[in-house]
Amino acid sequence: MDPHPTESVNPMSRLHRDTAVHRDIAALADGSAEAPGLRERIAADPGLAGLLDEQTRAVRAVRAAQPSAPPTLRAAVAAGRAAGTGTAPRPRRPALGLVLAAAGVLALGVVAILQRDATPSVTAVAAIAARGPAVPAPAPDPAHRGALRTQLDGVRYPYLEGAFGWRTTGARTDRLDGRPTMTVYYSGPGQASAGYTIVGGAALPEPSGARVLESRGTRYLTLTRAGRSIVTWRRAGHTCVMSATGVPLPTLVRLAQWGYDATRA
Amino acid sequence: MSGARRSTAPPPDVVGAETPAHTLDPASLPDHVDRLYRAAWALSGSRDDAEDLVQETFARVLAKPRVLRGGDDLGYLLRVLRNTFLTSRRTAGRRPRTVAQPEDAEPADRRTGQTAEAALEAKDTFAAIAGLPPKFREALIAVDVVGLSYREAARALGTREATITSRLFRARQQVVRTLDGSPPDGVR
Numbered sequence: 413m414d415p416h417p418t419e420s421v422n423p424m425s426r427l428h429r430d431t432a433v434h435r436d437i438a439a440l441a442d443g444s445a446e447a448p449g450l451r452e453r454i455a456a457d458p459g460l461a462g463l464l465d466e467q468t469r470a471v472r473a474v475r476a477a478q479p480s481a482p483p484t485l486r487a488a489v490a491a492g493r494a495a496g497t498g499t500a501p502r503p504r505r506p507a508l509g510l511v512l513a514a515a516g517v518l519a520l521g522v523v524a525i526l527q528r529d530a531t532p533s534v535t536a537v538a539a540i541a542a543r544g545p546a547v548p549a550p551a552p553d554p555a556h557r558g559a560l561r562t563q564l565d566g567v568r569y570p571y572l573e574g575a576f577g578w579r580t581t582g583a584r585t586d587r588l589d590g591r592p593t594m595t596v597y598y599s600g601p602g603q604a605s606a607g608y609t610i611v612g613g614a615a616l617p618e619p620s621g622a623r624v625l626e627s628r629g630t631r632y633l634t635l636t637r638a639g640r641s642i643v644t645w646r647r648a649g650h651t652c653v654m655s656a657t658g659v660p661l662p663t664l665v666r667l668a669q670w671g672y673d674a675t676r677a
Numbered sequence: 678m679s680g681a682r683r684s685t686a687p688p689p690d691v692v693g694a695e696t697p698a699h700t701l702d703p704a705s706l707p708d709h710v711d712r713l714y715r716a717a718w719a720l721s722g723s724r725d726d727a728e729d730l731v732q733e734t735f736a737r738v739l740a741k742p743r744v745l746r747g748g749d750d751l752g753y754l755l756r757v758l759r760n761t762f763l764t765s766r767r768t769a770g771r772r773p774r775t776v777a778q779p780e781d782a783e784p785a786d787r788r789t790g791q792t793a794e795a796a797l798e799a800k801d802t803f804a805a806i807a808g809l810p811p812k813f814r815e816a817l818i819a820v821d822v823v824g825l826s827y828r829e830a831a832r833a834l835g836t837r838e839a840t841i842t843s844r845l846f847r848a849r850q851q852v853v854r855t856l857d858g859s860p861p862d863g864v865r
Binding site for chain 1: 706707710714750754798803822823826827829845849854
């Protein structure tokens with residue numbers, strides 16, 4: 413695929429062009445996985461280190477390129493209308509508002525029926541977190557190292573800046589099926605953002621179909637809904653939900669684990 | 678070698694047959710606008726084309742209820758975006774793929790409140806991505822721009838996870854070399 417004149421005399425060059433190694437390095441660069449022993453091999457091999465450097469710089473460059481959609485586009489989408497330049501025919505455009513309205517009413521009706529006398533779902537909790545912060549960020553608690561001053565039902569929120577560089581950016585409170593919820597937002601590298609929600613009252617049912625990760629006596633359940641990565645677990649009998657878009661699940665799990673250990677009641 | 682990575686990989690998300698079918702919620706679409714806009718920009722290489730592309734994508738999605746298998750709404754939207762892009766390119770063959778044009782350079786994006794430096798960096802980065810071969814470009818957009826997992830990206834693009842990762846590696850390599858002003862992959 414990639415003829416190389418020195419292959420027969422330089423075994424390292426073959427390693428550098430090994431697609432399996434490339435895959436491992438790609439996964440290491442974006443934090444999605446780390447092959448055992450890979451870091452040691454890279455440390456001992458400048459060629460591999462160079463490949464990792466390229467991957468890392470590319471990831472950093474792309475993650476730094478985070479322009480938001482223009483308000484005009486956002487408004488058009490929110491309204492279910494297209495307001496483009498006519499680059500392609502859009503015969504259904506006039507009906508989009510009606511379609512969206514009807515779909516919204518239908519969805520609300522279905523949700524209302526399904527959630528009557530029901531506890532909220534983890535997915536619904538994550539959907540609340542997607543709304544974004546409504547109040548300023550809570551401050552670190554000097555009396556509880558690794559925790560913020562904010563808590564719900566005695567369960568504290570973690571301070572993630574020191575260990576991970578994830579800055580606290582805001583918070584919001586809501587009620588979901590009568591349950592109080594509070595979400596604290598964190599911002600990580602490349603403008604990644606995650607919401608950490610604690611649900612008041614008894615723990616919620618575990619979501620069906622989620623993957624389970626057991627770690628130090630705690631069950632972490634991971635899933636993706638509506639493009640949002642979700643990790644849920646329990647602290648002091650309360651359901652915690654960490655959710656984000658654009659943040660790999662392993663990263664969320666690491667943040668969830670650290671917060672649990674550092675701030676458990 | 679990559680088998681070792683698979684054995685230590687963290688639990689992937691829940692998608693596919695394990696997850697029941699559901700109807701795409703139109704109310705959730707605004708949550709995806711930013712990422713689809715970036716994906717569209719990286720696909721087309723043009724900010725204005727990106728706006729049109731996203732609007733057209735949402736128009737298609739909203740035209741009728743969409744029942745999805747798996748919880749991967751964003752992967753589905755990316756697939757529609759990609760198909761819309763390809764269709765628009767076919768029907769508007771008069772327009773070549775847009776890569777950064779000097780006259781497009783603006784000090785800042787007033788519409789999004791970006792700083793001048795960030796706007797220029799984003800422009801360069803998206804231009805580099807738009808200049809990639811299509812398969813590499815799509816892999817990089819799915820994973821690095823949109824934020825899908827390898828598995829989600831593989832499903833969205835109809836290929837194997839290992840293929841996505843290999844393409845991603847090559848795509849990043851070419852992007853970084855373009856940004857550095859180095860010769861493309863295979864030349865140096």
